[in-house]
Each structure stands twice: as C-alpha cells, then as structure tokens.
Amino acid sequence: MGTPVAICEIPSPGGPGTAALQHGPWTAEGLLSRVLAVVERFLSNAGFERTPWLTVAFASGIIAWFWLSSVLSWIGFCCGLIAVSATCYASFPLRSSYPHFSRAIMVLPLLAVAGCLAVWVRSEIVGQPAIERPVAGSFIARVLAIESQPALDRDRLLLAMRDPIRGVPIKVRLNVPGKRSAAGIGRGDLVAFRARLMPPAPPMLPGAYNFARTAWFAGIAATGSVVGDVKVVREFSAGAWALSDIRQTLTDHIRVRIGEERAGIAAAFVTGDRGNISEADDQAMRDSGLAHLLSISGLHVSAMVGAVYLVAIRLLALSSWMALRVRLPVIAAGAGALAGVAYTLLSGSEVPTVRSCIGALLVLFALALGREPLSLRMLAVAAFCVLLLWPEAVMGPSFQLSFGAVLALIAVSTSEPVRHFLGPRDEGMIARAMRHIALLLLTGAVIDLALMPIGLYHFHRAGVYGALANVVAIPWSTFIVMPLLASALILDIAGLGGPFWWLAGVSVDVLVGLAHWFASRPGAVNLLPGTDAWAFMLFVSGGLWLGLWTGRIRWAGFPIAAIGVLLLAMAPPADILVSGDGRHVGLVENGGNQLFLLRDSKGGYARDNLMEFAGIEAEPATLDKWPGARCNPDFCKVPIERSGKVWHLLMSRGRDSVAERSLVAACEHSDIVISDRWLPRSCRPRWYKADRGSLANTGGLAVYLGKGRIDTVAQTQGAHGWWHSSPFHVRENGPSTTN
Template sequence: MASDAKLPDSLPDYPEAGESGLDAALQQGHWRTWRGLSRGLDRIERFLAASGFDRAPWLAVAFGSGVSAWFFLDNKWQWLGLLCCCIALVAGTLASMRSDGRYPYLRQSLIWLPMLVAAGSIVVWSKSALVGATPIDRPVVAQFDAVILEREARPAEQRVRLVLAARNIGGEATAKVRVNLPQEDDRPELAAGAVISLKARLMPPAPPMLPGGYNFARTAWFEGLAATGSVIGPVTINAPSTSGGWLAGIQARLSEHVRERLPGSSGAIAAALASGDRGGIAEDDAQAMRDAGLAHLLSISGLHVSAVIAAAYFLALKLLALWPALALRVRLPLVAAGAGALAGIAYTLLTGAQVPTVRSCLGALLVLVAIAIGREALSLRILAVAAFFVLLAWPESIVGPSFQMSFAAVMTIIALGSSEASRRLLAPREEGMLSRGIRYVVALFATGLAIEIALMPIGLYHFHRAGAYGAFANVIAIPLTTIVSMPLIAIALFLDAAGLGAPAWWAAGKSIDFMLQMAHWVSSRPGAVTVLPAMGRGSFALFVAGGLWLALWTSRMRLLGLVPAAAGALSLVLLQPPDILVSGDGRHVALPQGDGRVIVLRETQSDYVRDNLTELSGSNGNLVPLREWDRARCNRDFCFAEIVRDGTSWTLLLSLGRDRVAERALAAACDRSDIVIADRWLPRSCRPRWLKADRRMLSRTGGIAIDLSTRSVDSVAAREGHHGWWRGRDD
C-alpha cells in the first residue's frame, strides 16, 4: 500500500561499515560521557589483565580490610554504613555491568571485593558480640570460688598466672578472670581443673594509658576476661583436678626438665624453644633480643614450626627411601608430608597451641599440601588462604603485631623470591662451592634486610622502637637457631631417655649463649635502636598500602607501591612528640623536651608507667622530676610550669596532692593558667584560659596527648570509639 508520508529533506549520517551503532550513538550529546566512561573501564580492564592480577590474595586483603575497618570506625551506625556501601556497590555492579564477558576482571573485582569487605566486618562484629565479656565496674577486693582454666608459670617474674572461671564477681554468675599468684604460694595441686577458694584484688582490664599505647582492654575483651588482678593470701583447694590439663602438664614438666638440665638464661630460652614456655626469660635478655631484631626467635612461630616440619619431612623421606619395596610402591613425598604434618601438629600442641603457633602450623600444613599435590610450595595464594582462615577464626589478630609481622615477613620472602633479580642470583650455574656459598649468603642477607625494612614500620607503630641491625643479626641467628640449637635440644631430650644427654645439652647451651651475647652486643651498638613517638594511623596505613601493592602485583606497576611507602617514611621524619602527655587517671604527666629528657610530674617505680611515658615521648628513658626543672615552681599541692612553643608561652597548673584547697585561691590560680591538669575533680570556678583536664574530663577521654602548636588534643576515647571494651565514655 502506497504511503502519503514525505521523506525528510536530509537524512542522518549513519555509521559506516565496521562502526557499531552504539559508538555512533555515543557521539551524540550527553552520551559522550558514557563513551568516556566506557573507555575508562576498558583501560582499567587492560591494566588488570596486563599487571598480573591474582584474585586470591586481593580477596584476602579485602576480608582483612573489612575486619580492620570495624576496628577503625567508631560505632554501629558507621559499621552499618560500611555494610550498606558494600551492598550498594555490588548491586550497582550487577545492575550496570552485563555478564557478557566484556569486563571479567573489573566485574568480578567490583562484586567480590566489596562482598569480602562486608564479610570481614560482619565476622569480627559477630565475634565481639559473642565472646566479649563486660568488665567489672571498678576495682574490688573479693573472696570467691573458682575453677582453674589455665596455668602459666613465670619464674622470671617470681609468679604463676592463673586463668579462672570465677563465681559471683561483679554481679555476674560466672566470670573469667586472670590473677597472678606469688611463686612462694604455688603448689602442684593448683592445676587446670582444680576447684579453689581465694581472695584477690581485681580491677577492670586496663585501657591504653595514653593514645597509641598498648590496649590490654581490647585483648581481654576478645579473650573473654572480665577482670585481672593478684591473689591475696593463701589459696584453698576445694576439689583437686580430676580431668583435663594433661597436655599442659606435659608442657610444664618438659619446660622444668629443660631448665634443670640447662640452668640460667640459656636454659630459659631452650625451654621456650622446646615447650613454648617463655616465663623464665629474664627481662634484660628479652629486651636485648627485641632491640637486636631477634625477638621472633623467642616465640614459637613460623620459623620454629617450619624447622620441625622440614626436619620430619626430610628424615621420613630419606629413611623410607632406604626401603626399596616401599619406595617402588608408595609415593614417598606424600608419606613424608604426612609425617611432617603430624610432627608440626604435635609440636604446636606441645608448645601451648597459642594463636601465632596455630597460625604458623596452618600455613606450614598448606605448604605440605601443595608439595603433596605437586603445586608450588610457597606462593601468595597459599599465604592468602592461610590468612583468610586465621582471620575467620581470630579476626581480632589483625590489629596485633604478631599477625602483622608474621604475614609481612612471609609475604616479603615470597615477593622477593619471585622477583627477577632474586631468580637470577639463585639460578643454578657451573661454579665452585665458595662462589655458591657467597651467593647464598648474599641472598640470605638481602632477604633479612628486606624483612627488616618491611617489619620496621610495624615495630614502630606498636612498640615505638625498632632495631636497626636486625638484618645483620638474623643472618647468623636464624641458621644458628634452626640448624644448631633446635636439633641439639631435640637430640639431648632423646638421649636423656638413656641418661646420655649431657654433651648435647652442653653444646645447645653454648649455641644459645653465643646468640644471647650477640644480641646484647648488637643492641648496645650506637644507633642500634630507633625510638619514635606514637605513629598515627594514617602513616601506618600508608606503609601497609605500599607494602601490599609492592608484594601483590607482578609487573612493573608494583613499583607504584613505593609512593605511599615513601609518603609514610616522610611522615615519620616529620613526626614530633606531643608537647604534653597525661595519663587517664591524671596522676602522670610528661613534658618531652626534644633533647632526650622527659619532665615528669611524679617519679614512679612502675616499669609499665615509665615505658609508656618514655616510648610515647620518643625518648630513651631519661626522666627528670618536675621539681628539679628550672621552669617549674612546686609546693605541696600544685606545680606551676612554663612551656614555650613556637614563640608562645604556655602556663601549666599541675595537681600534686589530694588535700582540700581554698576554692577562691584555686580559682585565682586557674585564671593565671592556660592549662590545668589534675587527678581530682575541680570546681566549676576553676576556669583556665584554654584547657581543664581534671578527673571529670579524663574519665570520659582517657589519657590525652596535647599538641600546643596546633592546639589539638588526641585522646584514648577518640581512638576507641564505642567498642565494647572501652568503658570511659558516657553512654
């Protein structure tokens, strides 16, 4: 049928052959924006495809990021906001990106990474709600009955640590508490499972004394501890232990046997290597090992578990190979892997099955599985699987130094070993034994140096100090421990069954003595220890982001990780200590001077207080009482002090006593002061020119750090938010 419709005077330009209609449409009007977006998505997809994007490690990183975000964010509304953002991103990706195979890397990333972030946040939130124990309200002295759950001997501290299930503490029917018992009151009957009656002084688990300090309250929350304290007087045993604790008993007897055969510091370290019991190590030896970068040798971790598993694997492989009939019929590497797994599990149980040891054992078992099925023994994928399962079971470990250091060290080893330079250095070639030995020593030193660089930001963030010569010390200490000391201890224990272990014990003691002497020598060298004030979370996040980027990419794009790492290093160079540090109870005030001295309001014999004041001041421990400072005037009740910062003079009024002071005189003193700090409640008439940090304020904020140049105050409360373990806020 003919149509009367007229054709338009001009026809639109249609795309030529080879040009899609969609591309032509994108040339028109606002569609150009979508064309640009499409090109941007194409670039991202090509980048992911060309840069060696391996999903498994990044999925583990996403899960860990969700766990970390829960700790960083303040309250449940922010946690819910994070979950909503993740869900919205996944839903938006599913709605906007078709599953036609055009952007496979990008589409999977935008779906799975947010899902893993949300999953990590949910896991740690759920565990906090399930295992967290509300701490007691205030310090108490109580008489109560309890069942011993755990027992830990600490001979170096002259005490025994008991974890108890106590009845009628803090209004709870049953509460988990931890108490210290003097060594002279200890008895063999005080074993796990015994029912006892005791009197103890208990207090809530301590929050950080100052911003950036050790957070025992958080650790206690995830361990289910409601209180800690010390035993007063004798302990009555109502019912002896009848079941359980046999493994702990074996561990205790093994530790005692080792210390009997090898007394002194070397015996304490040998006991730690054999049974995981670190209670006998003297503090000066432990500090020397930390400052020399060798502290990882004192705790049963990946190095020790791997050494035991490797020894069992190779022994089983070589011994079974001597049986031709078996070697021809059975795949020996699989059998040897099973023997190594059993040895690793037994060693983990024997040394107490602490979280770091279990984590190391799990990683080593995954390596054995890879060997058994013919896969690469050590790879980022295996490390990612181990990290995922550890975080699934113990999500709180991600904010602790043990998890961060162990996984950072292994990740550094894998990344360095997979680099082209490392492969060229270790590639087999025709050469003499001397040349081969030099190459392996160079590789060992380079690995130690890389690990030291990777672990230094973690040490500075958590401990505010790090050893500078750890790479040199570890080149000697690691082979000495794994190849000499640990095998000699095992041989000595085996020979003790026939009473022939004395020579092996002597040799083991000499090897450990040499390591200790080296630790003390290295830690005493000039510049051996780097001390810095508390590092901010932002600086630490830059180091973490840079390290992950460097380790997880395989192309040259990994070098971009040097940018955030360099920014983090620059922030450390510019880091300055706070001008004033105030403890949460107001009793301890520190004024860092920048020349190594720290002016303190009160002298103290407490190592805990001294360590917090010096470490967070970035000082090596030269404390000077305020009364001896030439810029301070003190009487029995108060001290006046003057601080000059950036050309501005600040007047401080610091409380010393608890005696009653005339309100009018106090108000006049406050009027002449810029800052007032007191461990008492001050009347409203006390109005300093800028800040009043009295008991009323500090009970809400916890410890504070004051920066006078920026007029800013950092507090424990600001870092803890509304998590269950922080009790200083107003609810």
C-alpha cells in the same frame, strides 16, 4: 555537558571504550568510560594472583569494624558495600564491557562485608564485659590454667568465678607473687584467696597497648593480684592430662636439665613458654632484631616439619618395596603434617604458630602434588584461615610482623632479578655459596626494612642490625640449637641426654651473647614517639602493593610506602602526655630529647609507657627541674613555649584540700589544668580542663600545643564492648572514689 551517572549505569555494550565514543570524549560519561577502559586493560594484562587481594579485602572489613565507632556505622558500612556490589551485578552492560573491573567491584566489597561481620560476630560470641568497678575481698574460683613466670617472680592463674557484683560467671586473670607460688595448685582445683580485682586496663595513652581489647577477645573480665596465699579448697582429679599440663611438665623438665639461666630461651624454642626469660635477655633479643626467635612461628614450625619430612622420606626410601609401590612424598608429607600439628598444639597454639602451621601444611600439600610450595596464594590462604578464626589478630603486631616477613620473603625470592641471580651457571662451589650468602643478606635487609616501621609503630623502638644478626642467628638456631634440644629430649627417654643438654646450654649461651653484642652496638636501636595511624596505613598500603603485584607496576607502591615511612619518622612527639587517671603527666622538652614527669618514680608501668610514647630513652627528670616551673606539695605551674606562644599549665599532685577561691584564681591564669581530683565547675582555664571526671570519659591524653590538637583514648574506642566510659560512679550528691 551531560549529567554524570553512576559507574554501574554506564552503557557500553560495544566493549571497553565504546561508551566514550557514544557520549563524546569530553563528557563526564566519556571520560569515565576511558578511565574504566584503561583499568580493564591493565587488569586483563597484569597476570596477577587474585587470591591475596581477596584476603586483603576480608582484612580491610575487619579493620573497618575496629575503626568505625558505632553499630550504625557498622551497619552502614555493610549495607553500602552490598549496595555497590548488587548495583554492579544488576548492570549487564558494565559486566559485559568491563568483566575484570566489574568482577572486582562485585566480589571485593562482599569480602569486606564478610570480614566486618566475622569480627562483629566473634566479638559478640567471645567478648566478656568487664566488672563494673574495682573490688577487693575474699573469693572462691576454679583454676582453668596455670602459667609459671619465674623471671618475673610470680605465677599467673586463669580462674573461673562469679562476678562479685552481677553474679554472672566470668574469667579472671590473677598474678600470684613469688616463684613457684602456685606449685601446689592444679588445673581444675577449687581455690580460695584474697585479691583486689580490677577491670582490664584500657590504653594509658592514645595509640598505646590496648589490654582491654585483648582481654575482651580472650573472655577475661577482670585482672588483679593475690594478697596472701592461695588455698586449695578441693582438688580436682583429672582422668587424663591436658595439653597445658604436658606443656608445663616439659617446661619444668627443660628447666631442671639445662638450668634456670638458660631455661627461658630453651623452653621458648620447645614449648613457647617465655616466662623464664629474664628482662635483660628479652630486651636484648628485641633490640638486636632476634625477638622473633622466641615466638614459635615460621622458623620453628618449618624446621620441625622440614626435619620430619626429610627423615621420613630418607628412611622410607631405604625400602625398595615401599619406594616402588608407594608415593613417598605423600607419606613423608603426612608425617611432617602430623609433627607440625603436634608442635603447634604443644606450644600453645598462638596466632603466629597457627599461621605457620597452616602455611607448612599448604607447602606439604603442594610438595605432595608436585606444585610450587612458596607462593602468594599459599600465604593468602594461611592468612585467611587465621583471620576467619581470630579476626582480631589483624590489629596486633604479631600477625603483622609474621605475615609481613613472609610477604617480603616471597616478593624477593620470586622477583625476576633474583631468579636470574640464582639461575644455573657454570661456576665453582665457592662462587655459588657467595651468591647464596649475598641473597641471604639481601633478603634479611629487605625483611628488616619491611618490618621496622611495624615495630616502630607498635613498640616505638626497633633494632637496626637485625639483618646482620639474623644471618648468623637463624642458621645457628635452626641447625644447632633446635636439633640439640630435640636430641636431648629424645635421648632423655633412655637417660642418655646429659651431653646433649650441655651442648644445648652452650648453644643457647652463644645465641644470647650474640643478641647482647648486637644490642649494645652504637645506634643499635631506633626510637619513635607515638604517631598517627594514617601514616602507618599509608605504609601498609604501599607495602601490600609492592608485595602482591608482579612486574614493574609493583614499584608504584614504593612512593606510597616511602611517604608513610617519612610521615612516621617525622612525626613530632606530643608536648604533654596525661594518663587516664590524671596522676601521671609527662612534658616533652622542645626537640624531644628530655621527658619531665609530674611524679618521681624510679620504675613502673606508667613511667615506662610515658617514656615509650615520647620516644625517649634517657632517664626522665622531675617536673620541678623544668625551666620556669613553680611547684609546691599540691600544685605545679609550668610555662611551655611552642610556635612562639607561651602556654601556662597547672597540675595537681597532692591530696590536701585547697581553698576554692585560690584554685579558681589559678585556673583563670592557666591555659590548661590537669588534675586527678574532681575540680569544681568554677575552675575554668582558658583552653582545656582535664580533671578526674572528664578523664574518666576521655581516657588518656596526648596534647600537641603547636597544632592545637588533643588526642584522647576515647576517640579510638567508639562503641566497642571493651570500652566503658567511666570507672567511677557519680551519684547525685557527688562522686564515689571507689578506686
């Protein structure tokens, strides 16, 4: 047997497969050369689009930066990939014998390195360290932005001020209770207020929403709520309105003309402002699979750009002079592009909107050149542009849902069976319409199946009837709701918009009623507990293979995606859920049908997170109702049986002092101890102790007793700037309970 050598050192100057003959068919070199020859033939005959895979490599580098835990690992990742690329470039025999394979080995690692460096650089540029600890007091700040949220009975201010501890400039996001509570405040004003400022909250549980990461990339160092009134110290007289001012004025105009109840949905279509949408309507839109209609993205931008393009080309065609001397598609494409950019800026320039705008501009460019407008290359370029500007978007559900939907749409519409199904044939109008309706249902079902695992992974719930609901809702929104709103706004210039506002209100009522009807159907919502990220990555990998390849080879990705979905669906809920401060503990009944809470709360963020992560919608019960539980005002002791073993859990829930001897004895008879207090070192349970000190370093916990595994928030955060180990400050003489 010969000594194995690196891929890039295999000499095969005679072309693919000759190295196997030189080294012998059964040596390591020969077997490896045969494998490379098969891969090379596959790549040369596949006829696939290369651009999407370049974007996938770039995104993979970004994801690697989030998943790797330290600066050394980021540097090692980049250096290792650069070494692979450089070594293969230096190997002329490999490049000459396996050109497609060697080109992939040289280019894809470099793009992954570029993605890693892009998000690293952006994190260093825009990331803002959080304030060191909670602070309460009186402050003076400059107003940067105002967001009205009447549905939540508050306004939200984005402020610039000085860090009360370090004295450096920071951005702060504050909630001001009360409807229209910030009505007398303008952008740029200097305001004074009393508030309690907190560092942006990390995930409450492993895998939960990471607001601290979102705030880091938004440059927000603190959040909080105002106590009392906000007083304007000095007004700011701007020479011209900003886009945010125009957006708010337009939202207020819509609210006045269409009414408070309908203003939320109507404003979401026009300006992207969702602050007026009631919680019940918002939940119904999510459960019915229609929530994407409330986020200005592909549907809205495409409708705007398409309408302007068609109107412009029809009007220009009325002039014979223009039609004979000017390329009308180019002029119409320019008008559509201007409309799309203006709509994107006006609606707040969120990531889905920017992605859709870039995609629409590429489609218009293709139309102007007479090229195929809907393609994987167009989608890849749009995704690359978004990731270059906002690399952190790849980790969020908005980016994944948006691009996943378009990828599924392109994969279906460009597949050979669909092309044959839609091919020209001698048939009547009704038969042709039925074929298009059938394709619409098929496309909706495929998109729903593609997006459901993404929704379940991020939100732990997803609608089942989305395909059917969208068959009605998308045409209704595109051809009825949006044109009526646009007509009403345009006619309001002449004071003639009244009838159109009434019709627009009726159309919004129909859309909301449709959402509530589908959301209330039996089995309309799937629930899923918190699960392993590796299962989700399997699904994404298989889905990308299905969507980006053409021909039969694409079906090789189906079993990979199916295994990922199966692992997601079969993931058991955690047995014990513990918040990062130790105050909120949830125990999941064996079978995952009931959640028991340590503290009785009728609502709130903590309760909702525990229910969501457990994948349980039923009303939770208090812990004293757990079979065998023994509770007093200070502690609860609960037996939990899993896999034939009984675990004894001790949890604190009071503030009164407890004799150390009694506490030590209770700890010795417990397997797990959970407390929001600082417990003495003498408290030593048989397996695990989670008290205020340890939880400050680990964050929230998800305990799987059957597997003997404890997942922590800290495991997924690493050395990234938004994660700081302890919100408490430990002094030599003991802890300081600053929060």
